[in-house]
Each structure stands twice: as structure tokens, then as C-alpha cells.
Amino acid sequence: MTWDETFAVDYERWSAHMTDDIAFYAALAREADGPVVELAVGTGRVAIPVARSTGHRVIGLDSSSAMLALARANATTAGVDLDLREADMRDLHLDEPAALVYCPFRSLLHLPTWSDRRRTFERVAAALRPGGRFAWNAFAFDHHVAARVDGAHQDDRTPHTLRYWVGDNRIDIIRDDGATSSLWWATKNEWLGLLDVANLELETLHGGFAAEPFNDASAEYVFVARRPLTR
Template identity: 60%
Template sequence: MSVYDPMAAIYDDWAADMTEDVDFYVSLAREANGPVVELAVGTGRVAIPVAEAIGRRVIGIDASPAMLAEARRRAQAARVDLDLRLGDMRALALDEPAALVICPFRSLLHLPTWADRRIVFERVAAALRPGGRFAWNAFVFDPAVAVEIDGVWREEHGIRHRVDYAPADCRIDVTLEAGPAFSLWWVSPSEWAGLLDVSGLELEALYGWFDRRAFAEGSREFVCVARRPEPGRA
């Protein structure tokens, strides 16, 4: 059983404020001439619209059996082809190189250490075909927001929860009143750049939101697209 299994039943409500990302990832998938993979696929919130848009199989990987079961049910109802696999993104391995790997909804922030993130980036780089893309998004840590909500019970979309910040560890602990709890570790711009460097990926674009506005002072989201370099091209 995964710590994220209890989230499967309420995932839609939890993710209700994150909707504009779907069209962004769909647009990247339309440009991908080859296999498309989603890490931390969850209940298929993004993977199903992607599969509908491109008309072919999407591989979805998640560590939660309950999330995958819900994704499988939804994929069958939508009549799309999702190849759903139970696994840890740190162990990513594909039979065929991917044209696009995505990791939506801040899922890379579930990785607790630099070493964990480095492994994922290196695995993704190895799994991509030359010219293939890796796209993800993550929130930008905002100290003003942290001061406002730290330790406060709040209700959003019918889910009562609290967020506790541990600045020394760059960690956020999320506790739901219904029981589930999990942690996120925020990442700085220089750390994202370092991960690209050590994995051999190159940054193609850094946006401040899914409408592709430029990342700037005051942006609250990292929306990143990286690419595996093609041999012989600078």
C-alpha cells in the first residue's frame, strides 16, 4: 500500500485548482513523434486527455495501486489506451525510447533529496530519444504564503487540511483531516539548472505559467521544458 492510496478517492477535488496544465501537456504530446510517458500519472487527470488528443497509447507510471486502479477505470470509460505500470519514477526504464516524458502537478516535489531528483533526471535522460523532451511543473516557494498558511487548518473544495513548513529541510508537510498525510520538498531555480546539467539535458523553455508567459520575478510556478540533445547539434 502506498501513502498516496487514500488520495485516489479525493484526487479530483484536491487538484481542482490545477486545470490549465492539461492543455499545455496536450500541446507537447501533439508535437511528440513517438512514445509519451507520464510519471506519477495518478488517476489519469492529464494522461487521459493526452491519449484522447493524440489517438495513441500513453504510458503512465505511479507508485500507488489505488491511483492506478482509478486511472484504469477512467481510461476504460473514456475508451483510451493507457499502459499503466506500478513503479517508482526513480526506477524508470522503457523498452522503447520516449519522445516525451511529462511529470505534471508538482509531482517531482514528492522526491525528498537531491540524490532522488538526480536519479530521476538521469533516468529520464536515458529514456528519451535524441531530441526528446522532458516537461514538468512545480511551485515556486513563496515565504509570504508560507507565513500566511503555516499550521492553519483550511478547507478547500470540501477537503479540510493543514500545511506545516519546515524551512530547514525545504519541506512542506500536508495533513488531511480525513487521515492521509504526505510531504513535498521545494526546489530552487539553481537546483533545477543543476539537475539538467548533471543529467545532460538542456533547458528549452522556462515559463511562469501554462499560457507560456515568460518566467519572471513574481512568477509562482516553474513550467519547464527540457530536451535531450541530438548528436552533432550545438
């Protein structure tokens, strides 16, 4: 995982524009008949409203101690009980099988290699009860966007520069203070391949959180998969 802890300081401002995903993941949680787990829980941006709206106790994992500290503070302020654990999603282990595991805000893209993603998907599959769901979203790479913003300074949210490295499928987010975080994008077929090797079944693929059809103009992958009832 590549994450500079100083990103935690302005993370809530950085992620403030992302709101449509909350209702989507909350709806999945309401349908869950067992434990609910959020990977890369961050500041609790999604987990807190999911727990509040569903009544479920959400287990939130994150490898960043700074982000977990913010999540604990935010949960206390909101009067919500989150089970927060400092852990690497590649090593996911649960004492009780989950009915839902979800990973919002493109956080799976912090995994740099196919091996990292395969390991994560296999650990998720092992942690799900039969019929349990795995949901996540990720951006769909657009070379037009990359050509327009590569190397250009941006002042929105937190002043930063994006650098695209097509050979590595990598985007570096470089803040003006030098803090850097990286994302590795994946194609639709790569995501589907990960489901295949983890023995998970695709339930839906949409181009947005309102169940928009995924097509060539879609900027986002929104996946829901299931562990088969029998293997």
C-alpha cells in the same frame, strides 16, 4: 516517495482546480514523434485527455496502486487505452526510447532528496531518444505565502492543514483524518543543476502554462528540456 494511499480517495476533488496544464502537455504530446510517458500518472487526469486529443498511446507510471486503479477505471469510462504501470519514477526503464516524458501537477516534489531527483533526471535522460523532451511543473516557493498559511486549517477541496519546514524545504499536507503527504520544494538553480548533471538542455522556462515569462512574481515553474541530438 511519500504518499499515503488514502489520499487517492479524494484526489480528483483535490486536483480539480488544476486544468490549465492539460492543454500544455497535450500540445507537447502532439509534437512528439514517438512514445509518450507520464510520470506520476495518478488518476489519469492529464493522460486521458492527452491520449484522446493526440491519438498517442500514453504510458503512465505511478507508484500508487490505489491511484492506478482509479486511472484504469477512468480510462475505461473515457474509452481511452492507457498503458498503466506500477513503478517508481526513480527506476524508469522503457523498452523503446520516448519522444516525450512529462510529470504534471508538481509530482517531482514528492521526491525528498537531491539524490532522488538526480536519479530520476538521469533515468529520464536515458529513456529519451535524441531530441526527446522532458517537461514538468513545480511551484516556486514564496515565503509570504508560507508565513500566511503555515499551521492554518483550510477547508477548500479536502479539509487539511499545511505545515512548512524551511530547514528541510518540506511541506506536510495533513488531512483532518491524519493522512499525511509531503512535498519538497526546489529553487530554479536546483532544477537547472539537475538538468546539467543529467546532460539535458533547457529549452524553455515559463511562469505559467500560457508561456508567461518567468520572473520574480511567478508562482510556478514550467520547464521543458531536451536530450541533445548528440552527446
